[in-house]
Each structure stands twice: as structure tokens, then as C-alpha cells.
Amino acid sequence: MKGLKTRSAILDHAADLASVEGLEGLTIGRLADELQMSKSGLFAHFGSKEELQLATIEIARERFMTEVFKPALGTERGYPRLVAICRGWLDYIQRNVFSGGCFFAAASFEFDGRSGPVRDAIKKTMDEWIGAIEKAVRLAVDEGHFGPDVEPAQIAFEINAIFFGANYAYNMRHDKRAITRAWNAIETRLEGLRQSPRPARFAHPEKRVARRRAS
Amino acid sequence: MKGLKTRSAILDHAADLASVEGLEGLTIGRLADELQMSKSGLFAHFGSKEELQLATIEIARERFMTEVFKPALGTERGYPRLVAICRGWLDYIQRNVFSGGCFFAAASFEFDGRSGPVRDAIKKTMDEWIGAIEKAVRLAVDEGHFGPDVEPAQIAFEINAIFFGANYAYNMRHDKRAITRAWNAIETRLEGLRQSPRPARFAHPEKRVARRRAS
Numbered sequence: 181m182k183g184l185k186t187r188s189a190i191l192d193h194a195a196d197l198a199s200v201e202g203l204e205g206l207t208i209g210r211l212a213d214e215l216q217m218s219k220s221g222l223f224a225h226f227g228s229k230e231e232l233q234l235a236t237i238e239i240a241r242e243r244f245m246t247e248v249f250k251p252a253l254g255t256e257r258g259y260p261r262l263v264a265i266c267r268g269w270l271d272y273i274q275r276n277v278f279s280g281g282c283f284f285a286a287a288s289f290e291f292d293g294r295s296g297p298v299r300d301a302i303k304k305t306m307d308e309w310i311g312a313i314e315k316a317v318r319l320a321v322d323e324g325h326f327g328p329d330v331e332p333a334q335i336a337f338e339i340n341a342i343f344f345g346a347n348y349a350y351n352m353r354h355d356k357r358a359i360t361r362a363w364n365a366i367e368t369r370l371e372g373l374r375q376s377p378r379p380a381r382f383a384h385p386e387k388r389v390a391r392r393r394a395s
Numbered sequence: 396m397k398g399l400k401t402r403s404a405i406l407d408h409a410a411d412l413a414s415v416e417g418l419e420g421l422t423i424g425r426l427a428d429e430l431q432m433s434k435s436g437l438f439a440h441f442g443s444k445e446e447l448q449l450a451t452i453e454i455a456r457e458r459f460m461t462e463v464f465k466p467a468l469g470t471e472r473g474y475p476r477l478v479a480i481c482r483g484w485l486d487y488i489q490r491n492v493f494s495g496g497c498f499f500a501a502a503s504f505e506f507d508g509r510s511g512p513v514r515d516a517i518k519k520t521m522d523e524w525i526g527a528i529e530k531a532v533r534l535a536v537d538e539g540h541f542g543p544d545v546e547p548a549q550i551a552f553e554i555n556a557i558f559f560g561a562n563y564a565y566n567m568r569h570d571k572r573a574i575t576r577a578w579n580a581i582e583t584r585l586e587g588l589r590q591s592p593r594p595a596r597f598a599h600p601e602k603r604v605a606r607r608r609a610s
Contacts, residue, residue, distance in 0.1 A: 200508035204417055280508025289504035292567040293415035293495025303567055337576045341560020345552060348559065352507035352518055361552045372587070 185215060187225050191239040194232065198240075200280030202290050203233050203298065230298060237301045240283040244305075248272045249312060258323030259374065262316040266366050269343055270359050273350050281351035284309070285344055310336050320373075327375045335373070342366055400430060402440050406454040409447065413455075415495030417505050418448050418513065445513060452516045455498040459520075463487045464527060473538030474589065477531040481581050484558055485574050488565050496566035499524070500559055525551050535588075542590045550588070557581055 193215060198206045207229050212219045226232040252264035273282060280286060288306055291299040317332040342365050349358035408430055413421045422444050427434045441447040467479035488497065495501060503521055506514040532547035557580050564573035 202417060202419055202505055205419060286504050286507070288563055288567055289501050290417055292501070292563065299567075306567070333572075334576055334579060337560060337564060337573075338557070338580045340563075341556045341558075341577075341580070342553070344559035344563065345556020348503055348507065348555075349552060352503055352514075352521070357548075358552075361549055362556075364549060365553045365556070369584075 185217065187235075188239065190215060190217075190222070190225060191235055192243075194236040195240040195243065195283055196279040198233075198236055198280075199278035199283045199286055203236070203287050203302075204290060206233055206236060208232060230296075233298045234301055237287070237298070237305065240278070240287075241305045243277065244272075244284065244309075247275075247277050249309070252316075257316075258320045259325035259370070262313075262320050262370065265313060265316055266339060266363075266370075270346060270362055273347055274359055282343070282347045285347045310340050313339050324375070326373045330373050335369070338369060339366060400432065402450075403454065405430060405432075405437070405440060406451055407458075409451040410455040410458065410498055411494040413448075413451055413495075414493035414498045414501055418451070418502050418517075419505060421448055421451060423447060445511075448513045449516055452502070452513070452520065455493070455502075456520045458492065459487075459499065459524075462490075462492050464524070467531075472531075473535045474540035474585070477528075477535050477585065480528060480531055481554060481578075481585075485561060485577055488562055489574055497558070497562045500562045525555050528554050539590070541588045545588050550584070553584060554581060 190211070194206055194211055197211065197214060201210075208219055208222045208226065211217075211232070212222050215222075222232075226235060248268045249265065252261055252268050255261045255264035284302065284306055287302045291302050314332040314336040317326070317330065317335045320326045321328060321330050321332070342362050345365075346358050346362035349355040349361065355361075405426070409421055409426055412426065412429060416425075423434055423437045423441065426432075426447070427437050430437075437447075441450060463483045464480065467476055467483050470476045470479035499517065499521055502517045506517050529547040529551040532541070532545065532550045535541045536543060536545050536547065557577050560580075561573050561577035564570040564576065570576075
């Protein structure tokens with residue numbers, strides 16, 4: 181069966197391998213050993229190490245979005261969706277979606293001092309992710325769940341930081357309380373930003389109508 | 396002058412190189428190229444890649460402690476020292492003490508999925524550092540700056556997470572506001588934990604005596 185693995189099966193394996201050993205260690209030779217494929221078979225799929233790295237980032241991005249981000253989009257926008265994103269991320273770490281912890285946390289810290297297309301691809305995915313958190317915070321402001329002075333970029337920075345801290349504590353320290361600590365930190369922060377429900381005169385027009393009808 | 400560099404000059408260079416390219420990429424051959432030394436000259440200092448990695452971690456630890464932790468010990472214990480540690484860390488990132496950002500953040504995320512002596516050495520240094528933050532929080536509780544219900548391990552987890560987030564935003568995103576955002580996050584959190592000065596009847600005995608004498 182040598183050489184008969186599909187491109188996506190190869191890349192799935194590559195993403196897990198890179199999450200453990202780093203993207204820089206992801207060579208065609210190393211992957212061929214792991215998959216018991218010939219190097220020439222892998223070269224047929226990927227012409228170079230860099231091409232393999234970039235394709236691996238793309239499949240890791242898809243896995244991440246499917247596992248963490250997309251499920252949260254089913255939740256009501258504003259505060260509930262922001263909470264769903266955070267819970268989804270912590271759940272993703274506990275489920276060991278990548279063998280070596282969060283692929284993008286590892287890749288970010290591996291490539292933050294470098295330049296080139298691989299770094300750019302990691303940064304782009306992380307920008308997209310942090311932008312998604314930022315947008316969820318902004319919607320919570322728009323919905324009136326948070327006060328208007330809440331700065332989405334600041335809160336997204338903090339949530340992303342807590343994710344890094346959780347990934348570290350869970351995978352490096354094997355701290356059984358890592359997830360609880362991360363959730364406590366996020367909950368304390370977000371609860372502190374909530375504003376009390378608006379008084380009736382500021383409520384949404386439909387709700388006021390409903391209230392009048394009911395009374 | 397080939398081969399005449401001292402062990403500590405070699406390791407200083409190795410620590411910077413590893414902060415950019417990762418500890419796994421730190422081979423004797425790679426370092427020999429960088430330093431324009433012979434591989435045999437480096438083998439005389441370090442018998443193996445692993446020995447080189449471990450010695451590099453040790454010198455990075457010394458640099459970190461000298462640059463970040465020791466200066467803070469001169470500050471009054473409790474809340475002021477905790478703040479000094481946090482400011483010292485953020486300052487360390489801005490001063491680019493390692494060429495590629497925080498050596499230990501990079502090493503932690505590189506080795507969190509692995510096992511062996513290199514991982515253990517990184518974990519030990521990080522445990523020491525997080526333990527130092529935890530101790531600073533505990534002293535702030537003991538001094539009455541924080542309430543007795545503050546959990547040092549939780550706060551140390553959060554501060555360390557913000558450090559990771561700052562390192563990422565500063566080095567990967569080149570976010571000019573990274574340091575300000577990190578400081579805002581830490582200040583908001585720590586200020587929220589402060590308790591008002593205790594009323595006179597709870598003050599330290601000597602202070603009560605002094606107060607009586609003064610009156």
C-alpha cells in the first residue's frame with residue numbers, strides 16, 4: 181500500500197507531527213519515515229519542504245476552524261457567542277485535536293523571530309483568528325452586553341494570551357487545573373465587562389410592543 | 396582567532412540563535428557556521444547536541460534571571476515587588492534581551508509535546524519562574540495588599556499567560572501596542588485584587604505603638 185495515501189491523509193499526519201516536533205522539523209524525509217512512504221512518493225505531492233509546510237498550515241487551519249470556530253457560530257451573537265468561542269478553544273485543547281497541543285500556538289512561537297512565506301502563513305491564520313475573537317467582542321458591545329467603552333482589540337489580546345497560557349500549562353506542565361484556571365480568568369474578565377440589562381425605555385422596539393401587549 | 400572563543404561567548408551566541416531558530420535547530424554544525432569556528436573546536440566544548448542544548452538553556456536562564464528577576468528583588472515585597480517583576484518582564488521584551496523574543500516562551504512551545512532532558516530543563520526553569528511570580532503574589536497577600544482569598548497559583552497563571560501573549564504580539568504581529576495592552580491587562584487584574592488599607596485596629600503592632608506615641 182506504500183505511496184497510496186491521499187494528499188489530505190498525508191497532510192493530516194504532517195499537522196500532528198509538526199504540532200509535536202515543530203514545523204521546521206517537518207521535512208519530506210522525516211514525513212516519509214513516519215508514513216512509511218518513499219521520499220519520491222512524497223515529492224510527487226510536494227515539490228519542496230516549504231510547499232509541504234505551507235500545505236500543512238492550510239490543513240491545520242481547516243481543522244482548527246472546523247473544530248473551534250465554526251461550532252460557535254451557531255450560538256446567539258454577542259456575549260453568548262464570545263463565551264462559546266472561548267469554551268470551544270478550551271475544549272479543543274482538552275480533546276487533543278492536534279497530538280502536540282495547539283498547532284498554531286507552537287507554530288507562532290517557533291516562527292515569531294523569522295521571516296518568509298511560512299511565517300507569513302502562520303501570522304495570517306492567527307490574525308484571522310484574533311480578528312474573529314475581536315469581532316465577537318465587538319458584537320457583544322453592539323448588542324449592549326458590554327459597555328461602549330470596551331475595546332475589542334484589548335479583550336481579544338487578553339483572551340488569546342489566556343489561550344497560550346492554558347496550552348502551555350496543559351501540555352508542558354500537565355497541570356490538571358489548566359483549563360479551569362483559564363476559564364476562571366476569562367469568566368472573571370468578561371463578567372467584569374458586562375453591563376446590566378438596559379432599562380425598558382432603551383429596550384428594542386419589538387420588545388416594548390410585546391411588553392405593552394402583555395400588560 | 397578561530398576556535399578561541401570562550402565557552403560563555405559561544406553559549407551567549409547559541410542562546411540568541413536558539414531564540415530565533417529554535418533549540419532543535421541548534422546543532423553543533425549550525426553553530427560552527429555562525430561562529431566561523433571548526434566543528435571539532437565546538438565538539439571540544441560540547442560532546443553532543445543535547446549537551447549544547449542543555450548548556451544553552453542554563454546560560455539563557457542566567458541571562459533571564461539577571462535581566463528580569465534579580466532587579467525586582469530590590470523592590471519592597473508584596474504588591475510593589477509583584478509590579479516590578481511584571482514591569483521588568485515587559486521591559487525585557489522591549490529591550491530584545493534575546494534576538495528572537497523570549498527564549499523560554501519559544502522553548503516552552505517548541506518542547507511542550509516532547510520528552511527528555513531538554514524538555515525537563517526548560518520545564519524546570521519555567522517552574523522556577525512561575526513559582527517566583529506565585530511567591531510574589533503570596534507575599535502581597537501576606538502583606539495585606541491583596542485579600543486572603545486571592546489564589547497565588549491562579550494569578551501567576553494569568554500573569555504568565557499575558558507574558559506569552561505580549562511576546563507573541565510584539566514579535567509576531569509587531570504590534571506597537573503589545574506592551575501597553577499587556578500592562579493594561581495586568582494592572583486591571585492586580586488593581587482589582589487590592590484591598591483597602593486595613594483599619595488601625597488591624598495594623599501591625601509596632602505601627603499601633605508608633606501611632607500611640609505620636610498622638
